[in-house]
Amino acid sequence: MARQADHNERRKVFAAAALKVITRLGLEGLTVREVAREAGFTTGALTHYFQSKDQVLIAASEYAAEEVRGQMEEIALETSGREALRHLIHSALPTTAIKRGRWRFWVAFWERAAYSPEVGRVMRERYREWTNRLTSLIRRAQAEGDAPADLDAEHAGRELVALVDGIGVQVLIGAGKFTTPAQKQYVDSLIELRLGPVGAGAATARKPATPPAKVRRAARTPA
Numbered sequence: 196m197a198r199q200a201d202h203n204e205r206r207k208v209f210a211a212a213a214l215k216v217i218t219r220l221g222l223e224g225l226t227v228r229e230v231a232r233e234a235g236f237t238t239g240a241l242t243h244y245f246q247s248k249d250q251v252l253i254a255a256s257e258y259a260a261e262e263v264r265g266q267m268e269e270i271a272l273e274t275s276g277r278e279a280l281r282h283l284i285h286s287a288l289p290t291t292a293i294k295r296g297r298w299r300f301w302v303a304f305w306e307r308a309a310y311s312p313e314v315g316r317v318m319r320e321r322y323r324e325w326t327n328r329l330t331s332l333i334r335r336a337q338a339e340g341d342a343p344a345d346l347d348a349e350h351a352g353r354e355l356v357a358l359v360d361g362i363g364v365q366v367l368i369g370a371g372k373f374t375t376p377a378q379k380q381y382v383d384s385l386i387e388l389r390l391g392p393v394g395a396g397a398a399t400a401r402k403p404a405t406p407p408a409k410v411r412r413a414a415r416t417p418a
Contacts, residue, residue, distance in 0.1 A: 206244050208234050210258035213251045218296035222303035225252065249311050256304055256317055259297065260324075267328060276335030277342065277390060280355075283332065284382050287359055289366045290375040298363045326352050333390070342390040351389045358385055 212234035217225050230251060231241045245251045270283045289295040308315040330352035336342040362381060366373045 202244075205240075206254060207258060209236075209241055209244055209251070210254035213255035214259055214300060217252075217255060217300045217303050221299060222252075222306060225303075227251075249307065249314050252304065252307055252314060253317050255300070256321065259300065260321060271328070271332060275341055276332045276337075276339055277386070277393065280329060280332040280336065281383065281386060283328070284355060284359060284386075285379055288375075288378045288382070289363050290378060295366065298367055301363070302367060322356070326356050329355050336390060341393055346389065354389065355382070355385060358382065 209230060213225060213230045216229050216233050220229070225248060227238045227241055227248075231238045234241070241251075245254065266286065267283060270286060271279050273279045273282060287294075289298045304314065304318055308318040326349070330349045333342060333346070333348040333351050337344055337346060337348065342348075358381060362373060362378050365371055366378070
């Protein structure tokens with residue numbers, strides 16, 4: 196049991212080191228030697244745990260996902276579903292140097308996923324998890340009356356994912372002035388557009404249906 200625990204811990208050390216290397220140097224900087232140096236081990240120790248560069252990349256992705264998953268789950272428990280949705284997306288935006296570094300890692304993962312079926316499979320899993328997390332919060336907002344009941348929650352979730360991806364790329368390549376307030380405003384605008392004003396769902400649900408004009412005239416006609 197102790198040996199297995201040590202084995203898992205060593206893999207985490209290498210995964211964390213790979214994440215730091217890619218964040219700092221990009222995918223082209225991800226070499227066995229560089230990761231081993233960052234982790235403080237020999238290259239032989241690294242190759243004992245990983246047989247390919249893709250396996251190292253996937254391990255780094257899993258480490259990063261595990262690192263932020265707990266934070267996202269905490270945010271999802273905050274206040275209303277709509278506010279949790281807003282805060283969760285804001286937390287994913289490249290608004291700090293550390294977050295921009297993680298975005299560089301994510302873009303490197305995109306690049307490799309185009310050529311590696313194994314990396315592509317993991318990327319699709321990450322996207323499913325991210326989209327499902329947003330979709331569940333939109334559905335919660337619907338249940339709380341903060342979004343229209345007839346809104347396609349999954350479609351809206353995918354729109355938000357696409358917006359965040361676009362912002363991330365634009366920030367990394369330096370296109371336009373994507374300040375932190377601007378990034379958040381883009382997100383808030385799309386949420387407002389798709390979910391409507393706060394409480395709009397409840398107001399719609401409470402509003403009685405308006406009878407057709409013919410029926411109203413008939414109701415005024417004496418028997």
